[in-house]
Amino acid sequence: MTHLYSVTLGVLVVAGLLTLVRLVHGPRALDRIMALDVIVTMVIAGTAVGMTLRDDSTALPVLVVLALLAFIGSVTAAHLVEKRKGMR
Amino acid sequence: MTLLRDVVTAVLFLTGACFCLLGAVGLLRFRDTVSRLHAASKAQTLGLLLILVGAAVNRPLRDAPVLLLVALFQLFNAPITSQIVGRTAYRTHAVDRRRLFSDELADRLARDGTPLREQGGLTPDKEEGKNPDDEDR
Amino acid sequence: MSPRKRSRRILHHLPLVVWLWLLWVVLWGSLSAVVLVGGLLAALLIVALFPLPSVLPGAVPRPLWIGALLFHLLVDLIRSGTTVAWAAVRHGGRTRSAIMEVPLHIDDDVLITVVAEITTIAPGTVVIEIDRRRRRLYVHTLPVRDQETVDLRKKETQDLERRVARSVGYRHAPPGRGSPIDPSDVPPRDGTPPDHRGERG
Structure with a gap:
């Protein structure tokens, strides 16, 4: 069964690499902001899978902090993009 | 009993990871920012939710509330992020007009007398660098 | 006091x-x-x-309708993930989308926020603009095949709004306040053009 968990991690890594392409290539800043949010989301998912694999709960605060960071970071960055474009 | 729990966790994990993967594929394949928002917010959130629920099933009872809390938090904050990004995207012309079937917001803005500033149309990915809006590389 | x-x-x-x-x-x-x-x-x-203003005075939570709302939320969550995943795989870059305008009947800050959130969670729709004063949501939806799809999604959003309103016992604004004439189509008396760009939120 733990093999399946490792497969999950593998799938998440592939997804992360695809998002990395968007992060590098995405023509606009907004695309990059979204890609970063997605990557952090996948890091949260990967941490949860890793916790199950290793049967180790010490990474629990990491999940909370990452979730908060992703949210506040994306919102702030999007606001700054809008401000820079002179839309406000 | 633990076998059943492990099977449930494995199914949830794999399904969640597949949704994350398909969300990333959508992030790559869709042509404009607002469509990518669909993939990023919906598929990724669902994938994360499934994975966190799978982890909550498998971890001892102490961890489950925190995991479910994070899942709930993501569920309710992803739409907020996507609304703000979507609004900025629309106002900075990040919408691919060729794929747009109808745009009632532009119609309404035109009717109100405050049309969205159109500067030679939108930027499909190929035409980078030609649109003066694209200062934010 | x-x-x-x-x-x-x-x-x-x-x-x-x-x-x-x-x-x-x-x-x-x-x-x-x-x-x-x-x-x-x-x-x-x-x-x-940080005192928050009292929210929804006179709200009567109806557990049955709230249960229905939560059930639909769960189903919509799964449906939306599969819809987007399918659209990504099947059509990819050729996916067509549309931006539609959904007029609302609810006139409360919290409820409109809830409706916008659940609309974003629902399959195929993402809210990109909220016109609070005129009570309208602007929703970007994909995949779109024809006008029928757009109308269907608009109807789904309005059904959602109705479900949210029912679950807190919200009564629609009495007739005369939410008049059928769209206030933005009537030029205001002091001659300034209606300003949409300055709208908050």
């Missing part, structure tokens, strides 16, 4: 204090006395320092 009003104000804030306290205890992960007492103090401090 009369003691009755004061007790009513405390009662208003009680759910928030309890919720914050619960969050604190869950996040610390232990039920020791320090955590419990500290959590209570922290919750009270936060609610005292």
Whole structure:
């Protein structure tokens, strides 16, 4: 069964690499902001899978902090993009 | 009993990871920012939710509330992020007009007398660098 | 302030204090006395320092409708993930989308926020603009095949709004306030053009 968990991690890594392409290539800043949010989301998912694999709960605060960071970071960055474009 | 729990966790994990993967594929394949928002917010959130629920099933009872809390938090904050990004995207012309079937917001803005500033149309990915809006590389 | 009003104000804030306290205890992960007492103090401090205006006065939570709302939310969550995943795989870059305008009947900040959130969670729709003053949501939807799809999604959003309104016992604005004439189509008397770009939120 733990093999399946490792497969999950593998799938998440592939997804992360695809998002990395968007992060590098995405023509606009907004695309990059979204890609970063997605990557952090996948890091949260990967941490949860890793916790199950290793049967180790010490990474629990990491999940909370990452979730908060992703949210506040994306919102702030999007606001700054809008401000820079002179839309406000 | 633990076998059943492990099977449930494995199914949830794999399904969640597949949704994350398909969300990333959508992030790559869709042509404009607002469509990518669909993939990023919906598929990724669902994938994360499934994975966190799978982890909550498998971890001892102490961890489950925190995991479910994070899942709930993501569920309710992803739409907020996507609304703000979507609004900025629309106002900075990040919408691919060729794929747009109808745009009632532009119609309404035109009717109100405050049309969205159109500067030679939108930027499909190929035409980078030609649109003066694209200062934010 | 009369003691009755004061007790009513405390009662208003009680759910928030309890919720914050619960969050604190869950996040610390232990039920020791320090955590419990500290959590209570922290919750009270936060609610005292950052008082929120009382939300939805006169709201009557209807558990049956709330249950239906939650059920539909769960189903929609799964459907939306599969819809987007399928659209990504099947059509990819050729996916067509549309931006539609959904007029709302609800006129309350919290409820409109809830409707916008659940609309974004629902399959195929993402809210990109909220016109609070004129009570309209602008929703970007994909995949779109023809006008029928757009109308269907618009109807789904309005059904969602109705479900949210019913679950808190919200009564629509009495006739005469939400008049059928769209106020933005009538030029205001002082001659300034209606300003959409300055809208907040």
